[in-house]
Amino acid sequence: MKKYSAIPEIGITNRTWPDTPITQAPRWCAVDLRDGNQALPDPLTLEQKKTYFDILVKIGFKEIEIGFPSASKDDYDFCRHLIENKLIPDDVMISVLVPARPDLVSKTMYALRDVPKATVHFYVATSDLHREHVLGKSRQDVFEMCTATVQAIKEEASKLNPSKFYLEFSPEEFTDTDLDFAVEICDHVINEWQPAEGEQVILNLPATVERRPPTHYADMIELFQRKLKSTQAIISLHAHNDMGCAVASSQLAIQAGAHRVEGTLFGQGERSGNVDLITLVLNLQYLGVDTGLDFSDLMNITETISQLTNMPPHERHPYVGSLVFSAFSGSHQDAIHKSTLKKDALMETFGRWKIPYLHIDPADIGREFENLIRINSQSGKGGIAHIIEKEHNIKLPRFVQIDFAKRVQAYAEAVSREVSTQEVWRVFEEAYINPKNANLSLSNYWPYPDEKHPEIINAKIEVLFKGKKVTLEARDNGPISAFVAALKQLEIPSFTLEHFGEDSIGDSAQAEAVSCISIKNITDENVFIGFGYHSNINQAAVRAIVAAVNNLLNQ
Ligand SMILES: CC(=O)SCCNC(=O)CCNC(=O)[C@H](O)C(C)(C)COP(=O)(O)OP(=O)(O)OC[C@H]1O[C@@H](n2cnc3c(N)ncnc32)[C@H](O)[C@@H]1OP(=O)(O)O
Numbered sequence: 152m153k154k155y156s157a158i159p160e161i162g163i164t165n166r167t168w169p170d171t172p173i174t175q176a177p178r179w180c181a182v183d184l185r186d187g188n189q190a191l192p193d194p195l196t197l198e199q200k201k202t203y204f205d206i207l208v209k210i211g212f213k214e215i216e217i218g219f220p221s222a223s224k225d226d227y228d229f230c231r232h233l234i235e236n237k238l239i240p241d242d243v244m245i246s247v248l249v250p251a252r253p254d255l256v257s258k259t260m261y262a263l264r265d266v267p268k269a270t271v272h273f274y275v276a277t278s279d280l281h282r283e284h285v286l287g288k289s290r291q292d293v294f295e296m297c298t299a300t301v302q303a304i305k306e307e308a309s310k311l312n313p314s315k316f317y318l319e320f321s322p323e324e325f326t327d328t329d330l331d332f333a334v335e336i337c338d339h340v341i342n343e344w345q346p347a348e349g350e351q352v353i354l355n356l357p358a359t360v361e362r363r364p365p366t367h368y369a370d371m372i373e374l375f376q377r378k379l380k381s382t383q384a385i386i387s388l389h390a391h392n393d394m395g396c397a398v399a400s401s402q403l404a405i406q407a408g409a410h411r412v413e414g415t416l417f418g419q420g421e422r423s424g425n426v427d428l429i430t431l432v433l434n435l436q437y438l439g440v441d442t443g444l445d446f447s448d449l450m451n452i453t454e455t456i457s458q459l460t461n462m463p464p465h466e467r468h469p470y471v472g473s474l475v476f477s478a479f480s481g482s483h484q485d486a487i488h489k490s491t492l493k494k495d496a497l498m499e500t501f502g503r504w505k506i507p508y509l510h511i512d513p514a515d516i517g518r519e520f521e522n523l524i525r526i527n528s529q530s531g532k533g534g535i536a537h538i539i540e541k542e543h544n545i546k547l548p549r550f551v552q553i554d555f556a557k558r559v560q561a562y563a564e565a566v567s568r569e570v571s572t573q574e575v576w577r578v579f580e581e582a583y584i585n586p587k588n589a590n591l592s593l594s595n596y597w598p599y600p601d602e603k604h605p606e607i608i609n610a611k612i613e614v615l616f617k618g619k620k621v622t623l624e625a626r627d628n629g630p631i632s633a634f635v636a637a638l639k640q641l642e643i644p645s646f647t648l649e650h651f652g653e654d655s656i657g658d659s660a661q662a663e664a665v666s667c668i669s670i671k672n673i674t675d676e677n678v679f680i681g682f683g684y685h686s687n688i689n690q691a692a693v694r695a696i697v698a699a700v701n702n703l704l705n706q
Pocket residue numbers: 186189219221222223249250251252274275276285286287296323359421
């Protein structure tokens with residue numbers, strides 16, 4: 152016998168869910184304070200639960216499962232705390248969990264006294280595996296347990312008038328349960344509860360352990376609804392993530408007609424967790440669905456929840472991971488660099504958000520482009536140019552990008568790790584602004600127009616050349632060419648000025664000028680680049696020339 156084998160199909164005919172797009176958000180129920188909390192190595196304290204509850208409310212959850220009051224004093228106290236201090240907003244429905252054990256119902260209901268309204272959620276395992284081998288019960292026993300539990304809830308509820316109670320039932324291990332039995336037991340629970348006209352019972356159909364592919368979950372949800380007799384049911388999902396497919400399962404099962412989804416932030420929950428509501432909700436938002444939840448402050452939410460649970464999300468966790476809006480590799484960086492500059496135009500062209508390698512706008516979830524492009528040995532010129540432009544406001548000409556990318560790559564290979572933006576700048580400075588082992592340094596430069604021919608510029612310069620102070624003079628028809636003419640009197644290889652570009656940094660009157668120069672060694676045609684800064688554009692240019700000449704001398 153093989154240890155693992157194919158899982159039998161559900162046996163649905165004419166399934167409709169694959170052709171049913173999601174156009175409307177389901178009801179969301181956050182079960183972080185129950186399923187999430189029960190799976191934490193250190194369960195949340197009362198204070199921590201309060202903070203967590205407030206975050207869930209702020210995000211916009213209207214249904215929040217707050218705990219298992221019969222399980223522990225902490226859970227009981229938290230329930231009392233919310234009710235006694237009237238901390239539950241009018242438009243929020245809390246729910247509590249209890250097993251199908253009448254002995255635990257009274258404590259559960261007593262914990263809810265004075266609540267204006269609440270959902271009482273009870274569960275019993277219905278799979279053959281669990282029912283027979285854990286609970287040791289027959290199918291008939293399970294019917295009786297449900298009857299007894301519903302009656303106990305009704306009885307306790309009647310003592311707590313005028314609080315209004317709603318019912319939720321979970322056939323635990325639904326996805327491993329014979330579907331006809333699941334339908335029968337759910338119809339039975341609704342019949343026992345006898346909901347008032349217009350009232351509905353939540354049937355929460357859990358993938359307690361993810362034992363099937365997402366398509367099977369969707370099939371089961373569609374078929375369950377076809378078979379259910381009652382018309383007073385809300386179909387709810389509760390997917391676990393053992394195969395890593397909980398988001399996909401839930402998304403397909405919503406297509407299959409589920410009205411409500413239970414899950415947790417970051418998928419915090421038993422084993423590999425519950426469905427991650429952040430991913431699921433933002434996936435629907437990405438599909439244009441109005442989800443009713445607000446994750447615009449997601450990074451602060453992430454930070455607080457990580458502290459509470461002591462479990463920060465993985466760096467690649469969809470939407471929230473620290474690396475999900477970062478690109479290290481050259482072709483990704485190039486594409487992002489080019490397209491973020493014209494993101495509005497792209498939006499016009501495609502009629503929706505579209506940027507290569509970025510499926511949503513990070514700004515929508517409180518993130519920025521700031522760390523989007525990160526540098527290592529996989530990076531290319533586009534990304535590196537992006538860093539220099541973003542951090543230092545300097546637009547690198549293409550030929551400089553090509554030259555500089557090689558230098559940064561050599562540096563990254565030498566250090567064998569990610570290169571910080573400060574290091575990128577240091578490489579830039581050493582390459583083009585203050586080259587190491589400089590033989591030439593500029594002490595002073597005085598350009599002045601000729602008295603008789605003001606279009607002619609006289610250049611007087613003082614330099615330190617190979618340790619000696621030298622004064623040089625020359626004239627030409629511009630301040631830069633006059634400077635070059637003076638410099639050429641030194642014993643340096645002959646060169647020509649190839650490129651001269653200038654830009655300004657900042658937009659005030661005191662903005663600094665930045666010049667980019669390239670010179671070519673006439674003998675071997677090698678090109679050398681220099682950059683210079685100054686508040687005066689001519690002074691910036693001659694500093695760039697000095698840097699380029701130093702590179703030529705260091706050849
Ligand atoms: C899939 C889920 O996440 S379900 C929620 C799980 N969450 C929790 O279990 C957290 C809180 N639980 C607890 O604090 C405890 O388990 C309690 C208070 C509920 C019960 O504690 P104990 O009475 O000590 O029982 P214990 O947990 O050891 O065993 C469970 C008993 O309940 C039975 N049981 C388990 N689930 C159910 C159920 N849904 N309905 C009825 N009985 C159940 C078991 O068969 C077992 O019965 P046994 O004593 O006859 O063998």
